[in-house]
Amino acid sequence: MPVSEARKRANRKYDERTYEVVSFRMRIGRKAEIQSFAASMGESFNGFLNKAIDEKVERDSEILKDLPEDEELRARVIWLKRLETARNLSQNEEIMYIPRSHDDMREPINLAD
Numbered sequence: 001m002p003v004s005e006a007r008k009r010a011n012r013k014y015d016e017r018t019y020e021v022v023s024f025r026m027r028i029g030r031k032a033e034i035q036s037f038a039a040s041m042g043e044s045f046n047g048f049l050n051k052a053i054d055e056k057v058e059r060d061s062e063i064l065k066d067l068p069e070d071e072e073l074r075a076r077v078i079w080l081k082r083l084e085t086a087r088n089l090s091q092n093e094e095i096m097y098i099p100r101s102h103d104d105m106r107e108p109i110n111l112a113d
Helices: 003-020 031-039 045-060 069-091
Strands: none
Touching: 031 045, 045 069
């Protein structure tokens, strides 16, 4: 049964009130890989991306707790916490993720200061 024009307008109006459209870039072929993986997990592409983002935000929210005021030290602590999280996850064999190196991580820091 075809969808009526009134239903299409109502759906568009609902979508405009409810959702935001986000656009970002990924290398050619990556979208197809993610779509295929999401489908194999019984999820839509959009649903999979939203779930992945939610899981990342939840996991990384721990990193933001109790950070120092100093911006340079704050950046270093965040980098170290991300590295620790990556090591813990890779030990659990859930994921292998290595965070980007921080420009100022050439010298060790003392977090006790």
